[in-house]
Amino acid sequence: MKYKAIIFERLSKGKFINSNLKSDRPLFDFVEEHFESLFQDFEELNFVLQRGDGFYYFSRTESKATLERKLKTAFKWIDYMDFFKTYNSSFSAGIRFSITGISGEMKVNTALKEKLRALHKGSKLESELEMLTKMVDALEAEGFIVLEDAYESTYRVLSSWSYLEELILKIDITEDLHTS
Incomplete structure (x- = not known):
């Protein structure tokens, strides 16, 4: 072994x-x-x-403090996934993308631009390119994407992206239909 x-x-x-x-x-x-x-x-x-x-x-089985930290991180990943699904509704494992492609899409898609700004509200990052690069770097560091071509700055979404998709599918929110 x-x-x-x-x-x-x-x-x-x-x-x-x-x-x-x-x-x-x-x-x-x-x-x-x-x-x-x-x-x-x-x-x-x-x-x-x-x-x-x-x-x-x-x-692993986690303590309450660790669970709370993980939930906060999970919310961040869900927001990132929402951003990328807004960019391309079929964004999933195997998809290739570039930061410049997303940046170009933001010029015509105001919803995408607003989501990016909301994700980085209160941060010191000023340019949309910096914000986008920070998100892509985080996804790469966590093993959800990989840089495929450094010259073209193209990335490929890895199978582990399914982990985020499965996480979202497992969230079951029941609405209380009875009002007081």
Whole structure:
């Protein structure tokens, strides 16, 4: 199990292992093949190996303070997803995009521009390009996208984006139909 330490190091840092990222593919295939034994090994260390659609990640039982921090982060990711779905309603794993393409779309799509401004309200960032770059950098750092072509500044959305989509689908808000 030559990959076990690498897998643990990556996942324990909150990263993903994606099926559609060439450098992750050997790790992904290894987890696919040895899922049950890895699940048991990591469970002994209080990490739960989770399987998504084309990606793997760890989850853990968390304290209330940690849960609150995670919820705040989840709200940020939901807002980011809303922004990118406004840019392209089919924005999901496999899609390629560029910052300049989004920037150009904001010139004709005021809703997109307003969402970007709302996401960065109160920040010291002044230009829309800075705001957009900060969002893309955050998504890349968390393993949801990867820079595919540095010269063209094009990015590809990874399978782990499905994690955000699944998160949103799991939110069930029931409305109280009875008014007092």
